[in-house]
Amino acid sequence: xxxxxxxxxxxxxxxxxxxxxxxxxxxxxxxxxxxxxxxxxxxxxxxxxxxxxxxxxxxxxxxxxxxxxxxxxxxxxxxxxxxxxxxxxxxxxxxxxxxxxxxxxxxxxxxxxxxxxxxxxxxxxxxxxxxxxxxxxxxxxxxxxxxxxxxxxxxxxxxxxxxxxxxxxxxxxxxxxxxxxxxxxxxxxxxxxxxxxxxxxxxxxxxxxxxxxxxxxxxxxxxxxxxxxxxxxxx
Amino acid sequence: xxxxxxxxxxxxxxxxxxxxxxxxxxxxxxxxxxxxxxxxxxxxxxxxxxxxxxxxxxxxxxxxxxxxxxxxxxxxxxxxxxxxxxxxxxxxxxxxxxxxxxxxxxxxxxxxxxxxxxxxxxxxxxxxxxxxxxxxxxxxxxxxxxxxxxx
Numbered sequence: 001x002x003x004x005x006x007x008x009x010x011x012x013x014x015x016x017x018x019x020x021x022x023x024x025x026x027x028x029x030x031x032x033x034x035x036x037x038x039x040x041x042x043x044x045x046x047x048x049x050x051x052x053x054x055x056x057x058x059x060x061x062x063x064x065x066x067x068x069x070x071x072x073x074x075x076x077x078x079x080x081x082x083x084x085x086x087x088x089x090x091x092x093x094x095x096x097x098x099x100x101x102x103x104x105x106x107x108x109x110x111x112x113x114x115x116x117x118x119x120x121x122x123x124x125x126x127x128x129x130x131x132x133x134x135x136x137x138x139x140x141x142x143x144x145x146x147x148x149x150x151x152x153x154x155x156x157x158x159x160x161x162x163x164x165x166x167x168x169x170x171x172x173x174x175x176x177x178x179x180x181x182x183x184x185x186x187x188x189x190x191x192x193x194x195x196x197x198x199x200x201x202x203x204x205x206x207x208x209x210x211x212x213x214x215x216x217x218x219x220x221x222x223x224x225x226x227x228x229x230x231x232x233x234x235x
Numbered sequence: 236x237x238x239x240x241x242x243x244x245x246x247x248x249x250x251x252x253x254x255x256x257x258x259x260x261x262x263x264x265x266x267x268x269x270x271x272x273x274x275x276x277x278x279x280x281x282x283x284x285x286x287x288x289x290x291x292x293x294x295x296x297x298x299x300x301x302x303x304x305x306x307x308x309x310x311x312x313x314x315x316x317x318x319x320x321x322x323x324x325x326x327x328x329x330x331x332x333x334x335x336x337x338x339x340x341x342x343x344x345x346x347x348x349x350x351x352x353x354x355x356x357x358x359x360x361x362x363x364x365x366x367x368x369x370x371x372x373x374x375x376x377x378x379x380x381x382x383x384x385x386x
Contacts, residue, residue, distance in 0.1 A: 062311070062312055062336075062339070063336060063338070063339075064338040064339070064342075065338070084312070085288065085316070086288055086310065086312035086313045086315075086316040087312050089312070089316050089319075090311070090312040090315060090316065090339070093342075093346075094339065094342065097342050097345075097346065098338075098342060110289070112289075112290045112291065113290070115324070116290065116316075116319075116320055116324055119323050119324060120319055120323065
C-alpha cells in the first residue's frame with residue numbers, strides 16, 4: 001500500500017540494470033520515487049549500487065521469489081527494460097498475475113512484439129525503434145498519419161495528420177467528415193499556427209494540422225476519411 | 236497431425252522423432268542448425284533454422300496451420316513467450332511447453348497453457364538414487380523410472 005504522503009511518489013521496480021534501467025532508476029530517484037533495480041549480473045549490480053546507493057537487488061526479475069523479496073506486492077509499477085523481450089514479457093506477467101501490480105511497462109527490442117505484448121496484457125510498451133520511426137514520419141512532409149501517443153488500456157491513440165491540398169475534406173465543415181467508430185477530431189491547427197478545438201461547423205483547410213483520437217484498428221479508415229482525394233467532379 | 240516442435244535439444248529431438256515415427260507431420264525449429272544432429276538419421280520431418288519467438292519465423296513456417304505447438308528450449312521465458320504467441324496470436328489449438336521454474340510453470344498452467352515441470356520429479360528421483368542401499372539398488376530404481384516414463 002502506498003502511504004498518504006503525496007510527495008513520497010511511487011514504489012517502482014525496474015527489471016534490468018543495463019543502460020536503460022540505470023538511467024531510468026537515476027531519474028526516478030531524482031523525482032523522489034522509491035526505486036529498486038533487479039539485476040542478474042552481480043558485477044553490474046555493484047556498479048549500479050556504487051553510483052545510486054543501496055537500491056539494487058541481484059537476481060532474476062522473472063522469478064516470483066525474487067520479486068517477493070523485492071516487495072512486488074506493494075509496488076505501484078514494474079518496468080521491465082532488459083535487452084531481451086521474452087524476459088521483459090515474463091517479468092510483467094509474473095508481476096501482474098502473482099502480485100497484482102497496477103501497471104506494467106515493457107521495453108520492446110523487436111518492434112514486431114508490440115502487438116504480441118498488447119495481446120498478452122502488458123499495460124504499456126515502449127519501443128525505441130517505433131519511437132524513432134514515428135519521429136521520422138512526423139518530420140516528413142508526406143501525407144502520412146503519425147501516431148503521437150497511445151492511450152493506456154483503451155486501444156485509443158492520438159494521431160496527427162496534415163491535410164493535403166486534394167483531400168476531400170478541404171473546405172468542408174468537420175461535421176461532414178465520415179469518421180470511423182470511436183474517432184474524433186480534437187484539435188485543428190491552421191496556417192496561423194494557432195490551435196483550435198473544432199466545433200461541427202469548423203471548416204478544414206488545406207495544410208491544416210489535424211489531431212484526432214482514434215482506435216488503433218481504425219487508423220486506416222481515418223487516414224482514408226481525412227486524406228483521400230475528393231472524387232473527380234462529373235460533368 | 237501437424238506439429239511444430241521449438242528447440243531441438245535432446246528432449247525436443249526425441250519428441251519430434253517419436254511424433255514423426257507415428258505418422259505426424261513434424262517441423263522442428265532451432266536457432267542453432269547444429270542442434271539437428273540430435274535427430275535420428277531416419278527422421279522424416281522438416282527442420283527449420285529460426286527463432287520461435289520471432290513473428291516472421293512463425294509466419295514463415297505457417298504456424299497457424301499447425302494442430303499443435305510445443306516449446307522445449309532451455310529458456311523458460313522463451314518457451315512461454317513462444318507458446319503464448321502460438322496460442323494467442325496464431326490461434327494454435329494445442330500448445331504445450333516445458334517450464335523449469337515450478338512457480339512459473341504453475342502460473343502459466345493457470346493461464347491456459349499446457350505445461351510440464353521436470354524439476355521437482357528429477358530432484359526427488361536423484362534423492363532416491365543417492366539414498367539407495369547399494370549401487371545395484373540405485374540401478375534398479377533408475378530402470379524403474381525408465382519403465383514409468385515409457386508409459
